[in-house]
Amino acid sequence: MAPGAGGALRPGRQRQRLALADAALDALGARQREPWSDGRAASVAGYTPLLPPGPYAVNVQAAVRRDGDGDGNRLWIGWPTVRSDY
Structure with missing residues (x-):
């Protein structure tokens, strides 16, 4: 996929997802x-x-992922955070 295609490798979109x-x-x-x-x-x-606390120093995680080939995003909120590579 070319840089910028479908939201991939776009710093502005990454900032929006983190925000x-x-x-x-x-x-x-x-x-x-x-x-x-x-x-x-x-x-x-x-x-x-x-x-309540989980097994790691963090106990909640929010993630935003580009929705397949579309231009939308999906938001997930998870508790507890159970993997060390959160």
Whole structure:
């Protein structure tokens, strides 16, 4: 896929995905955030006292992924974060 095609490898879109994931964690009052992104997805893991702790330092994760070949995005919020590579 060429850079910029369908939202892949576009820094502006990646910033938008990270901002959306961050906003989801804002709603939960999450701290200790750890952002991650690549060409199709962005994810932010954090800790919120509103949810019980999980096995890692973070206990909630929000991820935004480009929706297949379309131009839309999907948002996931997960608790607890159970993988070390959140």
